[in-house]
Amino acid sequence: MTLAIFGGTFNPVHVGHLFLAEEVRTRLHYDRILFIPVNIPVHKKMESPIYPDHRLKMLKLATAPYPEFLVDDCELRRGGESYTIETIQKVIQKYSIRSKPGLIIGDDLAKDFHTWKQADLLANMSDLIIAHRKYRKRVRIDFPYVYIENELLPVCSSEIRERIYSNKSIRFLVPDEVIRYIIKNRLYL
Numbered sequence: 001m002t003l004a005i006f007g008g009t010f011n012p013v014h015v016g017h018l019f020l021a022e023e024v025r026t027r028l029h030y031d032r033i034l035f036i037p038v039n040i041p042v043h044k045k046m047e048s049p050i051y052p053d054h055r056l057k058m059l060k061l062a063t064a065p066y067p068e069f070l071v072d073d074c075e076l077r078r079g080g081e082s083y084t085i086e087t088i089q090k091v092i093q094k095y096s097i098r099s100k101p102g103l104i105i106g107d108d109l110a111k112d113f114h115t116w117k118q119a120d121l122l123a124n125m126s127d128l129i130i131a132h133r134k135y136r137k138r139v140r141i142d143f144p145y146v147y148i149e150n151e152l153l154p155v156c157s158s159e160i161r162e163r164i165y166s167n168k169s170i171r172f173l174v175p176d177e178v179i180r181y182i183i184k185n186r187l188y189l
Helices: 015-027 050-061 074-078 084-094 120-126 157-165 175-186
Strands: 002-007 032-037 070-071 104-105 127-131 145-148
Touching: 002 015, 002 084, 015 032, 015 050, 015 104, 015 127, 032 050, 032 074, 032 084, 050 070, 050 074, 050 175, 074 084, 084 120, 120 127
Parallel strands: 002 032, 002 104, 032 070, 104 127, 127 145
Antiparallel strands: none
C-alpha cells in the first residue's frame, strides 16, 4: 500500500480538504490518504478551538463514504504539541506501506519547513508534497519535494466558522453529515 499523510486542525473539515486529498491520491497515485487531526499545532495558532473529539468525529463522518481515505487519531492520543516527525515514525511502524509515506503540506507552511523539528530527518523519511493553499506561485524550499498543481478552492475553515457564527449557510462547503453534527452539538456558535 502507498500512503500520503494529510495533517491539520480540520476545524472543521470541509470540501477543500477532501478535494485536495483526492487530487494528491489520483495525481500522485497513492492508494490511501491518511488524515491525522493535530492535537496542538506547533506552526499555526488554532483559532476557535473545540474539543478534539469533535474534530475527530467530524473528520470520520466526512471520510466515511470513501474507503481510500483513512483517519488516525495518533496525535490526539499522544497529547501535547504535535510534531510531524513523531507522527511519521508512528505511521511507518503502524501501517504496511511499501515505500516512504507522502507528507502533504500547504505552501503557507512549506516556506518555514526548515524550522520544523528534525526537518532533515523528516524530509528523508517522507516524500514531501507541497500543495497550493495560499499562493498561486510555487514556494521553493531547500528539501526534495513534489508540487501538486491543485486548484485553490475559495473555502477555508475560518470562513466556515464565521458563517456558522453569523447564521449563514455552509451547505456545499461542508459534507452534509458534518453539518448535521455541527448543528446537533452547537459548535462554533
